[in-house]
Amino acid sequence: MATVMAATAAERAVLEEEFRWLLHDEVHAVLRQLQDILKEASLRFTLPGSGTEGPTKQENFILGSCGTDQVKGVLTLQGDALSQADVNLKMPRNNQLLHFAFREDKQWKLQQIQDARNHVSQAIYLLANREESYQFRTGAEVLKLMDAVMLQLTRARNRLTTPATLTLPEIAASGLTRMFAPALPSDLLVNVYISLNKLCLTVYQLHVLQPNSTKNFRPAGGAVLHSPGAMFEWGAQRLEVSHVHKVECVIPWLNDALVFFTVSLQLCQQLKDKISVFSSYWSYRPF
């Protein structure tokens, strides 16, 4: 069988040597590089409780859209939580200016950021287990580790790139609407989410559908951004979205984090590819 695997014994010896180098040196080099990148990424998320004590720093983001300036928002991000929010809404009909802010005592967790951060720390934890001293014995072991790390990283990335698709009743029921002081008027809905590297704020203006209205009532399904005309039932009322305002702002460190995710995913895949070259060996020749 050995003759089939490699043309000559010498060639085989070289291949073996190469594979041993890959397992003992190259893998650790890549893992170290991965750890560095991911640590850098996790620093962006400003983990609470790690290292420096005291409150995490606050960042203010001014949200706007390139088109109209009907909605303006200033959101304050503290780690993974929104600690303050100021939303100014110019009503389209009467140009009346509405202003809401978060209650002082409340914070709103941005679940997407928290999840992404936790996924990254999971990935780091997986890698930290295999320090220099640890010897990989089979290629399959490396592949399994890489798969586990990539799973965490892909999830981290997907949490940021794919915001939740919520139905309008779900938005209405969410705790976010109860965060404001003074309370939001009943004809307004607010949603905050992360989409890629942007912090987005959507404001839906609603109007009540008359029970005798001839309009065909069809409740809208889940969506990231509902369009005007979407209908839903809330309480005893049937409501329709009349206006949608979306404002957003780029969060620079989220952009960095996404780049780090992509780079580390590619690193992982490349390491997997390198191992796979030797796939004919690792499965039955453990070192």
Place this chain on the structure above:
Amino acid sequence: MRSSLQAVALWGRKAPPHSITAIMITDDQQMIVTGSQEGQLCLWNLSSELKISAKELLFGHSASVTCLARARDFSKHPFIVSAAENGEMCVWNVTNGQCVEKATLPYRHTAICYYHCSFRMIGEGWLLCCGEYQDVLIIDAKSLVIIHTFISSQSPDWINCMCIVHSMRIQEDSLLVVSVAGELKVWDLSSSINSIQEKQDVYEKESKFLNSLNCRTIRFCTYTERLLLVVFSKCWKVYDYCDFSLLWTEVSGGGQFFAGGEVLAAHRIIIWTEDGHSYIYQLLNSGLSKSIYPADGRVLKETIYPHLLCSTSVQENKSLPFVMGYMNERKEPFYKVLFSGEVSGRITLWHIPDVPVSKFDGSPKEIPITTTWTLQDNFDKHHTMSQSIIDYFSGFRDENGIAVVTSSEYVPSLDKLICGCEDGTIFITQALNAAKAGLLEGGSLLKDSLPQKVLKGHHHSVTSLLYPHGLSSKLDQSWLVSGDQDSWVILWDIFTEEILHKFFLQAGLVTSLLMSPENFKLRSHQVICCVCSDHSVALLHLEGRRCLLSARKHLFPVKMIKWHPVENFLIVGCADDSVYIWEIETGTLERHETGERARIILNCCEDSQLLKPESVLPVASETRKHKSVEQRSPSSYQFGPIPCPGLQVESSCKVADAKCFSGPFNVLPVKTKWSNIGFHILLFDLENLVELLLPTPICDVDPSNSFYGSEILRRAKSTVEKKTLTLKRNKTACGPLSVEAQAKPVSESPAQGENTMKLSEENDVIKRQKKIKSSKKMHPKQSRKVNANLTIDTAKLLLSCLLPWGVDKELDNLCIKHLNILKLQGPVSLGLASNEDHFSLMLPGWDLCNAEMKKDYSKVNLFSRKVLDLSNKYTSTLPNQAGMPRRPENNSDSLQEPNTIFYLLSKLFLVNKLVNMPLELACGIDSSFTMESVHKKMKSPGNDILNISSFYGYLRNGKSESHLPEADVSLLKLISCWKDQSVQVTEAIQAVLLAEVQQHMKTLTKKTVDSEPVLVAENGDYEMTQILPKTEWAKEPELQCITDTLPLQTPVSPVKHDSNSNSANFQDTEDMPDRCVLEESENPGERRHHLWIAKVCSCKLC
């Protein structure tokens, strides 16, 4: 997997990889359950001497298992719950390996705790789950539906670990959790049950920041009710439960990571690490020393410090990480066990002494390993039973050993199994014969005569195979495409064994070969798509013998291939959710998209129906399934699409099972993730087999008989009987009504033929559907008549696999001689399906797992001890032992064998149907004893049973069997009440088979006792019964009694009859009857033997 499918695993010599990610020991300390990265669960038998032996593998999860937990009060229901990386949850019955409940939620759990509070809670209890989501989910243990959540008001975050604290002192159960950020939270459990059931928000009672990350375990000391042990990856801490003040911190040294811990006794704890070491500490009171902790700023009343008593470690061949656990049992027959599972699949046990002490000089003592075991050990120990399907190839190969199969494909239309080997050869062989050679005794004789072909052309291991004709009948039947590790793809003619063309792709290993759907044609032909390990994709045009396109831009593994026939695009979806669109004609990359847009492109292809299942990789369908799951759940912002790691055939079992195959026999190659070890599963379709076997005997045997009338009569009777059942289920009531029934069929019999449909109008729709289905299947049957021999062989192989060889030597011999089937080499690894995609496969050596069975029946193909009892019960319920398939035997000896086989198989099918019947129908037969409820209950099962039996009548189609529906009913009742006693399908099947075969053999023996002189008389009697079918059926038993000139005395006591419906009596009679069987069958043993020789001789003459 369809319910009528019977699966037999041919494992081979190498155990499938099982990288343990979760491990637990059941409460009765008789079984170890492990979950693996590959997605399977393994049940290991743990003997009272702490010996381990693997019993069965449970298939069902398509991703890595993350955690295991008890799912019920174990003494009542031996259920455990498993959760997987992709959100799947399953509740398994670990005694029989069946999946009881399953669900896929958009949550990934990392820990589950079962909680039940009998006096405050309705239902089966809760599963408290935590994982990659905020806070704690409460899931109903029975239905796996989310009931509610425990919400935290302070900094909600993912929860790492939790434990339930039952405090006797404060009479309150609490839930203690530690979050990812290191926050300890406490919820009241028992006092918040009501508010949870009313869906009110329950917030945490207390919360404290612990100042460490990566918490692994939290444990409460039930002995002192004072200490709290919290293990972090870099340190472990002891807290005072009363005020959560820190008592001690022990930091890990030497780069070790702690993985968990447990409280052994008061002030004694055990801590284990990721690399498989464990340490037992005594927590000593430091007496007067008081220290101030800056985090608290409070003076502690007492401070403790740990003293290392003992340690354990594993052997050198360690692979990270270890999952460990500790089982603390104070009751006598149980042990204190520390257990660990490795990624390599090894389980290690340490028996921890009740009072661990250090050495005399005070240095820590090393506790030795008690047992260690792997799956491979099982395979090595019982390797005679773990035949692989191609083992006999080694016969003609040189000394190098067994050929390792790297890919295989089964062609049902030719019954050929094609195996590609590691050294580049491809074997083509008759699958059924190969299976026989692997399984049966004397099968080795077959080896030499096996027609097989060897294709030599590859120089490296063959990694993928494709038989194009199997996917599209338009393609040449002789073509086979194979791809190897060296990127060669060869087109073969399998009949002439010639190489038609060799393609060199100049890419990586060919991981899979796919064919374009039928609606996608290029130059009027379908094309072959090769996916390579370097993420490239090549298209081959077989007719033109040329490579059309090689697409090499992909950075990540290819997950999905789609075809756009109108514009000639090839759409490639990669693991990183990016999409590449290639123009096939020009070979240019048309577009590359990522993120949301890529998703839209892939989805809209689906909508336009361009996607054919054949063209999608198994994994693709897998991921799609997940997406749909996520879309369904409303607040599914938990994840985006889940990437499945690696382009692997991990779900091949599922995919192939879901695929409807037409034949009665199929071979399913299964490949495992991250390795090239594979095994084969033989699938027998009982229903199909019965249908295929059906026509041959009738057409040829007795075409002139009046069986048509009798058949219709019988069917009519059974329909009427059904009515009587709905009215009143009473044996006496049957008599008069059935007389009425006879009038009807007489009037209807002239119109017979297709009239049966009319008759069935009265019946349920189900029955009609079944009939239509079966009549449809009649057509291909005729054309497949050529395969009659194959069908018989398949049936024989199935019987061989199911018969309890070795229980009764005489019976074995009779079977071999009379049924002309071969004995098994060893106990067979049977599969048991619980639903479409959850099934279990026995592992080699499963037969030695039951402690009681080991004594009497080693190397016996007996599925469980219960089989014997069940079979006895069945025998005793048989109304007229002699009334079975006697007539055909009498008619001509040459025909009796297929007839008997058919009879047995149809019985098995019936049993299978009954046991698999939906629970609502069968349940409640024995739940209460009042007459009224018995009446009520009998309605539904009776209905269904009769449906089946009348369906059977139809299937048998005039095969003159004198089966009384009444007798049937009691048998059916018996079988359906087995279901309540959690009798497995396989057990029931084997029991019935055993009983029927015993009966059958008895009648044969008896006949030869009476032999020639009586024969005439007997024949006369039979003719009478054949003439008489229109007379009172209820009199039949008497008639039968008369014909039984030598009735074999088996216990047909009315007492027993009644007891059958009563499960309580089962235990009482357990020991008795099975001794009975053995004695019974041994008594006439010798005599029978001689007679049999005579019988065989006469057979041959005929």
